[in-house]
Amino acid sequence: MAYEALDFYDIDSLLTEEERMVRDMVRDWVEERVLPNIEDACRDGVFPDQWRAEIGEMGILGAPLKGYGCPGLSYIAYGLICQELERGDSGVRSFASVQGSLAMYPIWDFGTEEQKEKYLPDMARGELVGCFGLTEPDYGSNPGDMITRAEDKGDYFLLNGAKMWITNGTIADIAVVWAKLEDEIRGFIVEKGDEGFSAPEMKGKHSLKASVTSELVFQDCQIPKDRILPDVKGLRGPFSCLNNARYGISWGAVGAAQSCFNSAREYALSRIQFGHPIASFQLVQNKLSWMLREITKGQLLAYHIGKKKDDESWIPEQISLAKMNNVDMALEIARMSRDIHGANGILDEYPVMRHMANLESVKTYEGTHDIHNLILGRHITGIQSFTREL
Amino acid sequence: MGVAVLLKQVPDTTAKISVSGGRVDESSIAKWSISPYDEYALENAIKMSESGFGDVVAITCGPARASKCLTEAAAVGADRLIHVVAESTLDSIQVQALLSAAVKSAQCEVVMCGKQAADTNSGSTGPGLASILDFSFVGAVTEVSMEGGGFAATRLGPSGLEQIEVGSPCVFTFDKADTELRRPNVRGIMMAKKKPIENLSANDLEVETSNSRVSVESHSSPPEKPPGQKFVGVESIAEVVSKLREEANVI
Numbered sequence: 001m002a003y004e005a006l007d008f009y010d011i012d013s014l015l016t017e018e019e020r021m022v023r024d025m026v027r028d029w030v031e032e033r034v035l036p037n038i039e040d041a042c043r044d045g046v047f048p049d050q051w052r053a054e055i056g057e058m059g060i061l062g063a064p065l066k067g068y069g070c071p072g073l074s075y076i077a078y079g080l081i082c083q084e085l086e087r088g089d090s091g092v093r094s095f096a097s098v099q100g101s102l103a104m105y106p107i108w109d110f111g112t113e114e115q116k117e118k119y120l121p122d123m124a125r126g127e128l129v130g131c132f133g134l135t136e137p138d139y140g141s142n143p144g145d146m147i148t149r150a151e152d153k154g155d156y157f158l159l160n161g162a163k164m165w166i167t168n169g170t171i172a173d174i175a176v177v178w179a180k181l182e183d184e185i186r187g188f189i190v191e192k193g194d195e196g197f198s199a200p201e202m203k204g205k206h207s208l209k210a211s212v213t214s215e216l217v218f219q220d221c222q223i224p225k226d227r228i229l230p231d232v233k234g235l236r237g238p239f240s241c242l243n244n245a246r247y248g249i250s251w252g253a254v255g256a257a258q259s260c261f262n263s264a265r266e267y268a269l270s271r272i273q274f275g276h277p278i279a280s281f282q283l284v285q286n287k288l289s290w291m292l293r294e295i296t297k298g299q300l301l302a303y304h305i306g307k308k309k310d311d312e313s314w315i316p317e318q319i320s321l322a323k324m325n326n327v328d329m330a331l332e333i334a335r336m337s338r339d340i341h342g343a344n345g346i347l348d349e350y351p352v353m354r355h356m357a358n359l360e361s362v363k364t365y366e367g368t369h370d371i372h373n374l375i376l377g378r379h380i381t382g383i384q385s386f387t388r389e390l
Numbered sequence: 391m392g393v394a395v396l397l398k399q400v401p402d403t404t405a406k407i408s409v410s411g412g413r414v415d416e417s418s419i420a421k422w423s424i425s426p427y428d429e430y431a432l433e434n435a436i437k438m439s440e441s442g443f444g445d446v447v448a449i450t451c452g453p454a455r456a457s458k459c460l461t462e463a464a465a466v467g468a469d470r471l472i473h474v475v476a477e478s479t480l481d482s483i484q485v486q487a488l489l490s491a492a493v494k495s496a497q498c499e500v501v502m503c504g505k506q507a508a509d510t511n512s513g514s515t516g517p518g519l520a521s522i523l524d525f526s527f528v529g530a531v532t533e534v535s536m537e538g539g540g541f542a543a544t545r546l547g548p549s550g551l552e553q554i555e556v557g558s559p560c561v562f563t564f565d566k567a568d569t570e571l572r573r574p575n576v577r578g579i580m581m582a583k584k585k586p587i588e589n590l591s592a593n594d595l596e597v598e599t600s601n602s603r604v605s606v607e608s609h610s611s612p613p614e615k616p617p618g619q620k621f622v623g624v625e626s627i628a629e630v631v632s633k634l635r636e637e638a639n640v641i
Contacts, residue, residue: 002404004420017458021465021579029573059576071576 003031005087005258008296011303019077025058026084034088039348041210045203047095047171048210055096056126062104064244064309069121070108075309079251079302086252087259090358091211093252098167099123101244103130106176106187110229110237115189119174131172131199133163133190133216134238140165141371142386144235148179148218150188156225157181157188159196159218165365169199169214176229177216178238187229187237196221207361243319246366247309250322251302253330253362254295256355260330260337261291263350267341278340287336294329301325317379324372331359392445392470394493395435396503396515397463398425399456403508412608424459427504430564433571434534435502436467443536445469447496451488453477457587464582465574471587472496474595481604484597486518491595493523499559500541505530506563516563526560532567 005027012020033054041048055061062070063078073081078100086093104123107115122128139146148161159179169175175190175197190197202213229237265288268279278284305322308314334356338345346353363369371386378384401407402421407414424432432448439446448468450456453476460471472495474488493501501523506513520527528534531543531554540557546565574582592599621630634641 002402002406002421017461018579018583021461021574021582022576025574025576025579054573057575058573063576072580073576 003027003262006261006292006295007299008292009300011299014303015076015080016074019074019080022060022073022077023080023084026060026081027087029054029058030084030088030092034085034092035351038089038092038210038351038354041091042089042348042354043209045205045209047091047168047212049171051092052095052126052129052171055092056124059124061096061126062100062108062120062124065100065104065108065120065124068108068116069124070104071124074306075247076303076306078248079306082248082252083255083258083302085255087255089210089354090252090256090362091208093248093255094167094208094211097245097248097252098132099126099130101248102132102241103168103172103174103176105241105244106132106229106232106237107189109240110187110232111189112226112230114226115229119189128173129168129171131166131168131175131214131216132238132241133166133169133175133177135165136162137164141368143178143238144185146178146180146185148177150179150181150186150228152181153222156222157228159188159190159221159223161218163216165202166199166214166216167208168212169216170201171212172199175199175216176241177218179218181228184233185235185237186233188223189227189229190216190218190221190223191227194221194223205361207357209357239316242366243316246319246323247305249362249366250298250305250319250326253323253326253359254298254302256359256362257291257295257298257326257330257333260334260352260355261288261295263352264288264291264337264340267344267350271342284340287340291333291336294333298326298329317375320367320372320375323367324369324376327359327363328369331356331363334359391443392447392496392498393435393438393443393500393502394447394449394496394498395428395432395463395468396489396501396519397428397432397448397450397459398504398507398509398515399423399450399452399459400425400507400509407611409609409611412610414609422455422458424462425504425508427506427508427564427566429504429571430532430567430569431502431504431562432463432466432468433569434562434564436572438534438536439467439469441536443500447472447498449474449489449492449496451476451480451485451492460587461582461585462574464585465578466572467578470496471585473587473589475589475591476599478599479606480599481602482512482514482518483604484599484602486515486522487597488592488595488599489515490519490522491597492590493519495590495595499525501525501559501561502534503561503563505565513563516561520561523559523561526556527563528554528556528560529563530565531562532565533569534562 060081063073066072151158173192177188196219198217199214271278301322337352401419402423405419405421408418435446446468447470448463449472451474457473528543531545533544543554
């Protein structure tokens with residue numbers, strides 16, 4: 001049966017024809033290429049290279065960026081792309097988020113003309129893969145105290161340190177790495193093959209199994225002077241990237257939730273117990289209606305913040321709310337959907353357990369659920385509570 | 391010069407169809423798509439255009455919603471878009487007359503379309519156009535390429551693949567093939583949005599559509615399939631075999 005994405009409040013009618021066409025293109029691709037192969041990819045722990053190539057051919061990477069071969073779509077279209085990719089799998093959306101929002105965006109916003117010309121067109125085509133190095137083994141929610149250092153050696157920069165939990169790391173051709181240069185956070189472009197740079201893959205994940213996660217290790221890594229991003233200093237650099245990625249996640253989570261809802265609804269209608277479909281029982285209907293309610297709210301939140309991104313009237317706290325709420329609701333819906341599926345819910349025949357495991361990561365990365373609460377807490381009270389040094 | 395591709399917008403093959411009041415309830419159809427056989431025609435036309443055969447002119451006949459399939463065709467490479475706007479239900483001959491007039495107005499001497507539409511399965515459009523336009527006709531082809539001054543077409547014949555050579559003007563209808571259909575991309579979608587659609591009415595085309603000779607009396611859903619039968623254990627083998635032989639006629 002055709003996939004009918006839950007759209008109770010008819011968000012579809014608010015989209016432009018172009019946005020709908022982009023959404024349908026990605027939806028069809030996910031249907032044809034991701035869904036039949038995702039369980040194999042998870043079992044093998046790989047992000048199929050064919051997906052990279054095809055995502056590149058669709059031309060959706062760096063969706064809202066303009067110029068330098070980038071698509072120049074609306075933020076709403078970017079959100080829809082994330083929604084459809086994550087309806088397939090959070091790992092597929094992660095690939096696109098990292099490439100577009102975390103690797104292409106900082107070059108596009110903070111890079112030199114030469115850097116933009118050199119990297120962006122190939123990255124938009126998916127021919128050059130990027131990753132983003134901010135988190136370190138000991139500095140996750142608190143990136144400001146990072147250890148990774150860059151030293152100006154006159155002819156070159158010398159990088160030392162290590163990054164962890166880096167999506168796309170091992171398969172990336174370039175890494176946008178944040179490191180301290182004279183105690184100030186700066187962005188650097190490190191290329192695969194630079195001496196002293198390695199990106200070993202992290203193994204053993206129970207989540208985002210179809211996504212590559214790596215460490216980035218810099219051991220006296222020398223990079224040319226023209227690889228520094230000149231136009232940003234301090235945490236504003238990485239945080240502005242994260243704002244875009246978090247925005248995309250608020251839509252992606254809706255896609256994962258729609259997938260779980262869809263599966264729960266179909267299962268409940270076909271599963272007979274006590275002589276009747278379980279969908280006819282009040283407890284199951286209550287769960288389904290809660291899912292519909294939460295997804296609908298999440299969709300409106302994502303759409304509205306998307307409009308604000310498009311007219312540039314947003315503040316970061318609004319994105320924090322959307323990311324936090326939507327991932328939280330998606331994870332609860334995945335769990336509830338698993339419950340409706342009974343024992344069958346743990347099988348890979350259904351997408352729900354995979355989404356659930358993925359969403360545990362999504363809840364934590366790009367600002368944990370709790371950190372987003374603290375961001376909102378600071379917004380409400382004017383008192384920051386991240387650190388004890390008041 | 392160019393190749394005209396006729397596209398029909400039909401309910402997606404995965405869409406749920408419901409009937410109410412003796413008519414298919416169109417409002418309940420969640421997704422409309424280009425009829426799948428027409429997609430093979432479109433793919434072939436674009437390939438020919440890429441190898442130098444002039445423009446691809448995508449033509450559809452149908453209500454306002456059908457213009458979507460023209461934009462979709464533009465997103466994968468159609469150059470000109472013509473929408474023969476027809477809100478009322480037309481019979482096959484009227485559709486053929488309208489499409490023939492549109493092909494003439496676009497000055498195309500090659501026409502490609504699916505061998506039948508996924509909704510009506512009537513299979514009359516291609517041959518009908520060939521007859522009205524007095525073009526040659528090759529049906530159920532899987533591939534057409536330029537050959538000398540004419541075309542080489544491949545079709546599945548009674549004893550294997552047939553190679554057919556035919557000159558212009560000609561109508562080709564397409565069967566399902568192994569050809570991989572191209573996917574749209576963002577660039578194509580953005581260009582498609584800017585491409586104008588020429589809207590033509592029956593009046594513009596000087597085609598009379600008021601005197602239909604065929605009318606559809608009613609639609610109904612196919613009868614429900616009887617439930618499957620379940621057999622357990624070795625002792626049921628004889629019964630299964632006899633049912634397969636006498637009821638299912640498969641052994």
